[in-house]
Amino acid sequence: MGYIEDLRKVIGTRPVILVGAVVGVINERREILLQKRPEGIWALPGGLLELEESAEDAGRREVFEETGVEVGRLELIDVFSGKQYFRKLENGDEFYPVTIVYTSNDIKSSIIKVDGTESIDAGFFSVAELPDGTSPLVMKLIEKLNPVG
Structure with missing residues (x-):
């Protein structure tokens, strides 16, 4: 069981601050x-x-796990x-996310393999042709990343 699940056992659905990385x-080809x-x-x-876990390590781990x-x-x-950015989930959990945003063009392996749980599809897209x-x-x-600039 993960940290957040353990924390929720103690505090229930009360609002918390959760830190994430994307x-x-x-x-x-300048696709994202x-x-x-x-x-x-x-x-x-x-x-x-x-x-x-550092924010950088979390970002790398999540990219690999999900894609x-x-x-x-x-x-x-x-x-x-x-x-x-406040969120209240269907199960009643409330949180204020702090999202740390990174970019990377240092791709070690670009073979896409989705996990089927958190991701059901993945791909590289031109910023001019983002999916619906x-x-x-x-x-x-x-916009902040500005990958075509």
């Missing part, structure tokens, strides 16, 4: 890697930090936080 992986989540939303790969793509060096782009269902939050992050 990575805009950009290939040599997106994953399709089970709810049908296309997003940047990423997820929450585990205990003792099969391996990345090396990460560049810090921005940190998103605040009440506008790309999250508005991701659109904001992609």
Whole structure:
């Protein structure tokens, strides 16, 4: 069981601050890697930090777990936080995310293999031709990443 699940056993659904990392992986054709989540939303790969894990390691781990793509060096782009990002999940859990956004063009392996749980599809997309269902939050992050600039 993971850190967040253990924490929820103690605090229930009360609001917490959760720290996560997402990575805009950009290939040599200046395309960005997106994953399709089970709810049908296309997003940047990423997820929450585990205990003792750096944000950079979490970003690399999540990209690999969700898409099969391996990345090396990460560049810090921005940190998103605040009440506008507050989430209340269907199960009642409430949280304020702090999302650390990285980019990487240091692709060690670009073979895409989705996990079938957190990702049901993944691929590299031109910023000019993003798939239908790309999250508005991701659109904001992609603008910040500016991979075609």
